[in-house]
Amino acid sequence: MQILHASTPDDYAATLAAHPRLLVDYYKDDCPGCRMLDMSLAKFATSDDAAGLVLLKVRLEVLGEDFFRDLGLRQTPTLALYRDGTEAARLAGFQAPGQIARAVGLYLATATADA
Template structure:
C-alpha cells in the first residue's frame, strides 16, 4: 500500500489503471463524472481540495471515456462518489456533496 498521496486528482486512463490505483492506496475517493454534467463541474473544486488536503487518493473517472468501468461499478447518475478502503468499496454518495461530509468519510476510513 502506498502512503504517498499525489495531492491532486488522478485521471483513470483505463479499467486496469483504475484497479491499480484502488489497490495501491489505503483510502480512495473515486469521482465518476462527465464533461456535460453541471453538478460535476460544481463539485470539481471540492474534489480538488479533498485531494490536496486529505490522506485519500482521489481518482476521477470520465463515464463517457470509461463506460465499461462506470457500468461495472453500477454508476447510474453523475456525480457518483465511491469510497474504497484497502481495495474494497466502503461507501457511495450520489450528487453534489459538502466538503466536510466527504472529509468525514475519509477520516472514518483512514
C-alpha cells in the same frame, strides 16, 4: 491529496489495488453537478482531512457507459470511498467539502485514528 486519472479499466484496477485510502470521482464532462463536486474536492484537498488520500478521477467519456453500468453507477457525479481495495461507501450527487470530510473520517480513518 494526490490526484490520478484512469484512462483504462486496468488503470482503475491498479489504482484501487495500490492505494489503501482512495476517493474515486465518477463524472462526465457535461454534468453541472460534476463541476460543482470538482470545486468541493478542490476545497477539501486543501484541508487536513485530505492528507494521505488519493483521488482517482474516472470520466464516463473515457471508460464508457458499460464500465459505469458494470459498477452499478446510476448517476454522475458519484464519489466512492475505498479502503484497502474495498468500497466502503458511495455518495451519489453533489457533496459539500464538509460532507466529504465527514465521510472520509467515518470510512477512511487511518489505523492510528482507529486505535
